[in-house]
Amino acid sequence: MRVGIIGGGITGLTAAFYLQRAGVQTTILEGRPELGGLSSYFNFGPFSWDKFYHCILTSDTPLLQLVDDLGLTPELRWTETKVGFYSDQKLYSMSSSLDFLMFPPLSVWQKMRLGAGILYTSRIQDGRPLEKFLASDWLKKIFGEKNYAKMWGPLLKCKLGACREEASAAFIWATIARLYSTRDKNSSQKERLGYVRGGYRTVCLKLVEEIERMGGTILKNMPVEQLISTADGGLDVISQKQCLHFDRVIATIPSRPLLQAAPQLSPATARKLTEIKYLGIVCYALVLKRKLSPYYVTNLTDEDLPFTGIIEMSNLISGEETAGRHLVYLPKYTAPNDPLFAAGEEEIWQLFWKNLKRVFPDLDPSEIEQKYLFRERFVQPVPVLHYSDLVPEMQTNVPGLLLANTTQIINSTLNNNAMVKIARQAVTHIVESSSNPSAPSPVVAGDEISDAVPVTQ
Ligand SMILES: Cc1cc2nc3c(=O)[nH]c(=O)nc-3n(C[C@H](O)[C@H](O)[C@H](O)COP(=O)(O)OP(=O)(O)OC[C@H]3O[C@@H](n4cnc5c(N)ncnc54)[C@H](O)[C@@H]3O)c2cc1C
Structure with missing residues (x-):
C-alpha cells in the first residue's frame, strides 16, 4: 500500500509519521520550499522560532503523545503565564x-x-x-x-x-x-502553558528525521494540481513536475485548492468545502531589545486597534530561545479579501506602529531590532451556526481519497492538538481498512481521538 499525503504541515507530517510506524509506505507532497505549514519556523537572525505563535496546553493529550512518541518529552517546558487586558487606554492584569x-x-x-x-x-x-x-x-x-x-x-x-x-x-x-x-x-488555578525547546522547528525536524529514517519520502516544491481517479481504485497525483500513483491519498490542504484539484468530489462534498469560509491572518513579529509587559497574551478591548491581540512570546519561552531578545507578535485575523493582504509592508507597519505606541507610549523605535510581516489567507475556518452539519466527512466519495484538514475541527479555535487527533484518525482508517478491506469504516476505537471528525456520514 502506497499512501500520498498532500501538504507537509503538522497534519501531513503527523499522518506520515504514524503511517510509517504502522509499516505503510508514505510520500508527502508539499507545495512550498519549507515544511511545517502554519507551524513552520523562521530564521529571525540571532534565533529561529515559529512564524506564528504557538503554545501547548496541559490538556493537549494527542499532541503531547506525539511529542512523547518523537522522544521529545524531555524538551517540554511549562510556564505559569499571565494575561493582560488593554481597556479604556490602560493595561490591566487579569491573571488571578x-x-x-x-x-x-x-x-x-x-x-x-x-x-x-x-x-x-x-x-x-x-x-x-x-x-x-x-x-x-x-x-x-x-x-x-x-x-x-x-x-x-x-x-x-x-x-x-x-x-x-x-x-x-x-x-x-x-x-x-x-x-x-x-x-x-490543584492549587492556584493559574494558567500553565508549554512549548518544546526550539519551538515547532524541533518538532518538525524530528518528524522529518523519523519519517525518512522509517523509509518515507518527502517532496518539497511540489504543489499538487490534479487528482485523477484510476481504474484500480487509487489516484494519480499530478504536479507540474511529476505524476505519482498512490493507493490512498490524504489531503491536508485547505478546501479550495483541494476542490480545484479534485473536481470529481461529489456536489454535496463540494458544497461543504465551499460553504466553510476561512479567515486569514496578517501578523507582525517584532524582535525587541526589551520586554513590553509581563503578559503572554494581552487582550484588546479597544475596538479601533488594527491588530487583534498582543502576544509576548518571551513571557512564555526562556530567554535562551531568543538569544536574550524579546519576541512579540501583533496578529490580525481578517477576511481573505481584506486589502491588508495586498497592502505594502510599510503602510501596514505605520498603522500597527502608531497603535502599538498607544498601548506602550514609552516604546522607542530604537528598541525594535527587527520586524517581519507574515500573511496567510486561509487559516481559521469560521465556526458559523450549525457548523457540525457543514463539516466534510473524512472519507470522500472519491475512492481512496481521505480529507483531513482544519475545517474538521468542530467549533474550536485552530489548534495542533485537534489536527494531531484528525491525522491519527485518518491513519487508523487507512491501517484498519487495509488489513480488512471489507470492514466497515472505523471510527477510531475507544480513545480520546474518537470525538474528532466523522469518517463517513
Ligand atoms: C497565528 C496563529 C496562532 C496559532 N496558535 C496556535 C497555538 O497556540 N496552539 C496550537 O496548537 N495551534 C496554534 N495554531 C494553529 C496551528 O498552526 C495549526 O493548527 C496547524 O499548523 C495546521 O496544520 P495543518 O497541517 O493542518 O495545515 P497547514 O499548516 O495549513 O498545512 C497545509 C500545508 O499544505 C501545503 N499546501 C497547500 N496547498 C498545497 C498543494 N496544492 N499541494 C501541496 N501542498 C499544498 C501548505 O503549503 C502547507 O504546508 C496557530 C495558528 C496561527 C496562524
Whole structure:
C-alpha cells in the first residue's frame, strides 16, 4: 500500500509519521520550499522560532503523545503565564482572582455576572446544542449587555475579526473550555502553558528525521494540481513536475485548492468545502531589545486597534530561545479579501506602529531590532451556526481519497492538538481498512481521538 499525503504541515507530517510506524509506505507532497505549514519556523537572525505563535496546553493529550512518541518529552517546558487586558487606554492584569476583583472597567455586578457566566459555561459538557445560537446573542443573554460591550464583543473580534457576528455560541464555549483545561487544577488555578525547546522547528525536524529514517519520502516544491481517479481504485497525483500513483491519498490542504484539484468530489462534498469560509491572518513579529509587559497574551478591548491581540512570546519561552531578545507578535485575523493582504509592508507597519505606541507610549523605535510581516489567507475556518452539519466527512466519495484538514475541527479555535487527533484518525482508517478491506469504516476505537471528525456520514 502506497499512501500520498498532500501538504507537509503538522497534519501531513503527523499522518506520515504514524503511517510509517504502522509499516505503510508514505510520500508527502508539499507545495512550498519549507515544511511545517502554519507551524513552520523562521530564521529571525540571532534565533529561529515559529512564524506564528504557538503554545501547548496541559490538556493537549494527542499532541503531547506525539511529542512523547518523537522522544521529545524531555524538551517540554511549562510556564505559569499571565494575561493582560488593554481597556479604556490602560493595561490591566487579569491573571488571578484578585486581579479579576480589582479590574476597574467592570462594576461589581458586572464582575459577579461574568464570574457566574464563566463557571456556568465551563460546566457545559456538550457544546453542540449551542451551535444554534449566535455567539453575540448568547453572550448577551448569559453575561449581560454591558459585559458583552466591554469584554466579549471585543474578544470575539480578536478571535474572528469581521466574522464575529456569524459565529455560533458553541465556538465561545469551546474556547472557554479549552482555556480552562490548562489551568492548574490543584492549587492556584493559574494558567500553565508549554512549548518544546526550539519551538515547532524541533518538532518538525524530528518528524522529518523519523519519517525518512522509517523509509518515507518527502517532496518539497511540489504543489499538487490534479487528482485523477484510476481504474484500480487509487489516484494519480499530478504536479507540474511529476505524476505519482498512490493507493490512498490524504489531503491536508485547505478546501479550495483541494476542490480545484479534485473536481470529481461529489456536489454535496463540494458544497461543504465551499460553504466553510476561512479567515486569514496578517501578523507582525517584532524582535525587541526589551520586554513590553509581563503578559503572554494581552487582550484588546479597544475596538479601533488594527491588530487583534498582543502576544509576548518571551513571557512564555526562556530567554535562551531568543538569544536574550524579546519576541512579540501583533496578529490580525481578517477576511481573505481584506486589502491588508495586498497592502505594502510599510503602510501596514505605520498603522500597527502608531497603535502599538498607544498601548506602550514609552516604546522607542530604537528598541525594535527587527520586524517581519507574515500573511496567510486561509487559516481559521469560521465556526458559523450549525457548523457540525457543514463539516466534510473524512472519507470522500472519491475512492481512496481521505480529507483531513482544519475545517474538521468542530467549533474550536485552530489548534495542533485537534489536527494531531484528525491525522491519527485518518491513519487508523487507512491501517484498519487495509488489513480488512471489507470492514466497515472505523471510527477510531475507544480513545480520546474518537470525538474528532466523522469518517463517513
Ligand atoms: C497565528 C496563529 C496562532 C496559532 N496558535 C496556535 C497555538 O497556540 N496552539 C496550537 O496548537 N495551534 C496554534 N495554531 C494553529 C496551528 O498552526 C495549526 O493548527 C496547524 O499548523 C495546521 O496544520 P495543518 O497541517 O493542518 O495545515 P497547514 O499548516 O495549513 O498545512 C497545509 C500545508 O499544505 C501545503 N499546501 C497547500 N496547498 C498545497 C498543494 N496544492 N499541494 C501541496 N501542498 C499544498 C501548505 O503549503 C502547507 O504546508 C496557530 C495558528 C496561527 C496562524
